[in-house]
Amino acid sequence: xxxxxxxxxxxxxxxxxxREVAMDDDAEASALKMGELSDLxxxxxxxxxxxxxxxxxxxxxxxxxxxxxxxxxxxxxxNPGRNQTEIANTLGILRPNFVAMLDGLESRExxxxxxxxxxxxxxxxxxxxxxxxxxxxxxxxIATKHEARLNEVLxxxxxxxxxxxxxxxxxDF
Amino acid sequence: xxxxxxxxxxxxxxxxxxREVAMDDDAEASALKMGELSDLxxxxxxxxxxxxxxxxxxxxxxxxxxxxxxxxxxxxxxNPGRNQTEIANTLGILRPNFVAMLDGLESRExxxxxxxxxxxxxxxxxxxxxxxxxxxxxxxxIATKHEARLNEVLxxxxxxxxxxxxxxxxxDF
DNA sequence: TCGTATTTGATATGATCCATAACGATTATC
DNA sequence: GATAATCGTTATGGATCATATCAAATACGA
Numbered sequence: 001x002x003x004x005x006x007x008x009x010x011x012x013x014x015x016x017x018x019r020e021v022a023m024d025d026d027a028e029a030s031a032l033k034m035g036e037l038s039d040l041x042x043x044x045x046x047x048x049x050x051x052x053x054x055x056x057x058x059x060x061x062x063x064x065x066x067x068x069x070x071x072x073x074x075x076x077x078x079n080p081g082r083n084q085t086e087i088a089n090t091l092g093i094l095r096p097n098f099v100a101m102l103d104g105l106e107s108r109e110x111x112x113x114x115x116x117x118x119x120x121x122x123x124x125x126x127x128x129x130x131x132x133x134x135x136x137x138x139x140x141x142i143a144t145k146h147e148a149r150l151n152e153v154l155x156x157x158x159x160x161x162x163x164x165x166x167x168x169x170x171x172d173f
Numbered sequence: 174x175x176x177x178x179x180x181x182x183x184x185x186x187x188x189x190x191x192r193e194v195a196m197d198d199d200a201e202a203s204a205l206k207m208g209e210l211s212d213l214x215x216x217x218x219x220x221x222x223x224x225x226x227x228x229x230x231x232x233x234x235x236x237x238x239x240x241x242x243x244x245x246x247x248x249x250x251x252n253p254g255r256n257q258t259e260i261a262n263t264l265g266i267l268r269p270n271f272v273a274m275l276d277g278l279e280s281r282e283x284x285x286x287x288x289x290x291x292x293x294x295x296x297x298x299x300x301x302x303x304x305x306x307x308x309x310x311x312x313x314x315i316a317t318k319h320e321a322r323l324n325e326v327l328x329x330x331x332x333x334x335x336x337x338x339x340x341x342x343x344x345d346f
Numbered sequence: 347t348c349g350t351a352t353t354t355g356a357t358a359t360g361a362t363c364c365a366t367a368a369c370g371a372t373t374a375t376c
Numbered sequence: 377g378a379t380a381a382t383c384g385t386t387a388t389g390g391a392t393c394a395t396a397t398c399a400a401a402t403a404c405g406a
Contacts, residue, residue: 036312048343056215090207146215
């Protein structure tokens, strides 16, 4: 169990058949040639992102939480008392668009806006008890269903490597 | 030059400082704690995808091509004579939404719809000379600027591994 | 201290993308 | 030849994303 091992790719899992067996999806007629699209990172990135979000929604469908809503609740839990601008900024959400989003969460009593005593312009954001409970259940669903599924498809080492590379792109690109 | 080597991760490039040096972006006040968000694959996936698309647009800005438009032109080149349903389906675009997109490309004389002789309902799609020329220039820009930049940030081996994993998710997830 | 500039949450608005239903023309099926 | 299915299209609504602007509150400079 060396640290060396954990950062290696599991090539046996990644190498797959070159798409000749069992035409299922878009193979009504003869499949189209993808050409250079297969090597375009942005394309695979987008397709993978859609699939992952789709699965996320399935896994937490019982809680009616979108990925964006989940990320907001998470930030509120880890950073209670921050205002709307701060939460929205760190998530890349524009303040005007964050208002309706908060309205939704607040109307479901998952979080609350509290006028700050020091600066009466801003709202201190915090989870309600219901919000904390919902978030806890969401975390459990995501860990046991969503991320577990990714581990099955990729393998733990690959999943960790993928996460690291994506974070690198998001940070340094 | 073993296949083994090419599918290994370059850990020395992936390992980065744990984000303590040079607060630049959203670090107006004290940076917020990201919590479990750092381990949520979908989150990093989305952020990375936005960055990559952003860079794509920059690199081909002289040609005024979006990622979606580029993928359509590419498919038309590799599969001339296919109809709108086929092209749209393989790209995950719904047929109604594909109409306006084609209108745009056709009005710029990058491609043309030709009524099929065998089935007068469908349009055979194909690039114009201008479309082929534009696509060729786009490919060059993407290869020399866009993908080259990704190679710099990730390293060639990591870039290949990333692409493989993303394709795996898009396919098997 | 007063006047100005900035910040915060909010509203209005438009662009873009994504999804569904339905239609006319054409073709396939029985 | 009647019915069903397919193709491109239109219309439409929802969701996301971006910009300008506002009132209230605060910060700041003369």
